[in-house]
Amino acid sequence: MKLTILGCYAATPRTFTNPTSQVLEINNHLFLIDCGEGTQVELRRNKVKFSNIRHIFISHLHGDHSYGLVGLISTFRLLKREAELHVYGPKGIREIITLQLKLSNSWTNYPLYFHELEGKEPKLLYEDDKVTVETVPLKHRIYTNGFLFKEKIGPRKLLINKAVEYNIDVSLYKSLKLGKDVESNDGKTIPNKLVTADPEPPKSYAYCSDTVYYPEIVPQIKEATVLYHESTFLEVNQELAEPTRHSTAKQAAMIAKQARVKTLILGHYSTRYGNINLFKEEALTVFDSVQLAEDGKTFNF
Numbered sequence: 001m002k003l004t005i006l007g008c009y010a011a012t013p014r015t016f017t018n019p020t021s022q023v024l025e026i027n028n029h030l031f032l033i034d035c036g037e038g039t040q041v042e043l044r045r046n047k048v049k050f051s052n053i054r055h056i057f058i059s060h061l062h063g064d065h066s067y068g069l070v071g072l073i074s075t076f077r078l079l080k081r082e083a084e085l086h087v088y089g090p091k092g093i094r095e096i097i098t099l100q101l102k103l104s105n106s107w108t109n110y111p112l113y114f115h116e117l118e119g120k121e122p123k124l125l126y127e128d129d130k131v132t133v134e135t136v137p138l139k140h141r142i143y144t145n146g147f148l149f150k151e152k153i154g155p156r157k158l159l160i161n162k163a164v165e166y167n168i169d170v171s172l173y174k175s176l177k178l179g180k181d182v183e184s185n186d187g188k189t190i191p192n193k194l195v196t197a198d199p200e201p202p203k204s205y206a207y208c209s210d211t212v213y214y215p216e217i218v219p220q221i222k223e224a225t226v227l228y229h230e231s232t233f234l235e236v237n238q239e240l241a242e243p244t245r246h247s248t249a250k251q252a253a254m255i256a257k258q259a260r261v262k263t264l265i266l267g268h269y270s271t272r273y274g275n276i277n278l279f280k281e282e283a284l285t286v287f288d289s290v291q292l293a294e295d296g297k298t299f300n301f
């Protein structure tokens with residue numbers, strides 16, 4: 001998986017910082033997650049191929065997560081897009097976008113589908129042969145979902161030297177990768193375990209923004225490879241976190257620790273802080289694998 005941070009700040013676009021958007025690449029599929037103002041510019045700056053985005057996931061309808069969406073949809077039209085575009089987001093997103101398209105007489109000439117969400121339980125949104133995407137219900141000032149991207153377990157790894165040693169015909173290699181026992185050229189049954197190894201453990205990415213400290217998500221995101229968790233505030237401003245339904249860096253780290261994820265990425269920083277390293281320092285007091293999101297930064301995992 002390759003994660004590119006297009007924007008990772010809260011509230012307003014500023015001279016050197018962008019509101020929230022990121023793009024996740026899995027097996028040549030590009031999934032756009034949130035779409036604050038400036039997303040198009042950052043897609044270009046980071047050389048992301050626009051046309052490969054088929055699925056956009058919007059966590060909630062606050063402006064710093066969604067005000068770039070109508071512009072992007074309109075640009076796709078100007079670029080003469082033909083491929084389908086699927087937008088997943090809270091109920092109301094269809095009304096917002098279609099009203100703007102209607103009054104600006106800018107209907108898309110490509111198929112545009114809205115998948116509106118209003119449930120409070122995790123829901124499977126997307127599935128293909130390699131990956132699933134499901135909602136992670138969060139607790140914020142308005143209806144909000146995070147998203148969990150999970151690779152499916154791959155085929156078993158063929159130990160080619162062993163397969164040759166046991167005199168197995170090449171035509172049976174596919175069955176071996178599927179975990180089946182096979183018969184060798186000299187008529188013996190060869191147990192699968194002798195000639196294959198376990199596949200790579202599937203990776204997962206949990207995106208959790210925006211939310212108050214909400215341990216109810218822990219079972220669902222358990223042992224994720226990477227957790228992106230919002231940390232709008234530092235503990236010094238903890239009194240602001242609860243009423244605005246945001247988290248501190250320490251609280252993000254507590255979620256990461258409870259869920260035993262491999263790596264925590266912090267983001268959605270309030271622009272009141274000059275030095276984002278303070279977020280990392282605070283989170284490291286609780287959890288030892290912490291990275292900072294930064295606009296334009298890429299994570300491979």
Ligand SMILES: [Zn+2]
Binds near residue numbers: 062140
């Ligand atoms: Zn918000």
